[in-house]
Amino acid sequence: MPDATQPTADVAHSAAAPGEGRPRRRYTIGELAKVFEVTPRTIRFYEQEGLLQPERRGQTRIYHEKDRVRLKLTLRGKRLGFSLAEIREVIQLYDNAPDGDERQLRLMLDILADKRAAMQQQLEDIRILQNELDDVEARCQESLAALTRQRNKD
């Protein structure tokens, strides 16, 4: 099932560098994993698939806000049934502002239209499924009410 749980995803832990204006939060892989309720393995895998590009301090990875946002986007995409490859596409859309080429821009707009159509279809699908759930629930409630009436007859 597309998991309905969504993390608040804001932890206060690493310190701001002294004399620095913005907090400039940094995360270890374990912290991010805990926050989003995934395993470190998953996060490394996403990196391997080109969805994340954390900084390296020697051998260990250091994640910044950008990475956190990307991970969040990734998990959201997964809840919507996107494959990692598709999510990567979206991410590349997102931070490739193709300023130069007009052909590129038009292509991008086309792709966006496609994604938008997919979203639209999803909305429709959800609407229908919700109706079906309503249906089942109504029948359940009815059965339950019938049972209760039955019992009160005594």
Added chain:
Amino acid sequence: MPDATQPTADVAHSAAAPGEGRPRRRYTIGELAKVFEVTPRTIRFYEQEGLLQPERRGQTRIYHEKDRVRLKLTLRGKRLGFSLAEIREVIQLYDNAPDGDERQLRLMLDILADKRAAMQQQLEDIRILQNELDDVEARCQESLAALTRQRNKD
């Protein structure tokens, strides 16, 4: 990507039995496959997974309206990122009107609430993703407009 294409799924082919009121449509596996744009293999697999129970005429499968509806439901579920196991659950919810047991009924209502929560989360996810797409599109349009202005300066 959750496929945005959705088949109209109404073909006129098999005949109604003579003297019968309703059309009583029947489908071969190939017909269903074509209508929904999946392979026969997929449909057999869904049967193996307990999502479909077509009639058998000797060795060959015969699909009725009920099967068509189930297949449609299944594909809709897939577009929403449900696993086949979860879809089977929903289907069982759908045609198990548990008239008898109160405990069963209450459990069913709980499960329904869960599914409903998942749907709700999906709606939220879609809303957010649509906003992000809007964002990217706006940037694209802006770049494009800038290019056009540039060109018109000549």
Added chain:
DNA sequence: GATCAGCTTGACGTTTACGTAAAGTAGACC
């Protein structure tokens, strides 16, 4: 009656998205 399209059942292969275990490293603490 041969051929052909479309159905059937195995059975093994493939992709995706990780899980899991092994073996090593690096910093913090006693």
Added chain:
DNA sequence: GGTCTACTTTACGTAAACGTCAAGCTGATC
């Protein structure tokens, strides 16, 4: 300096959802 804990890479394993043969049956048509 030993011990933890949390990180690292490498590598093999696995579940889900089919794809892809292979080999055979079956009804229609030439």
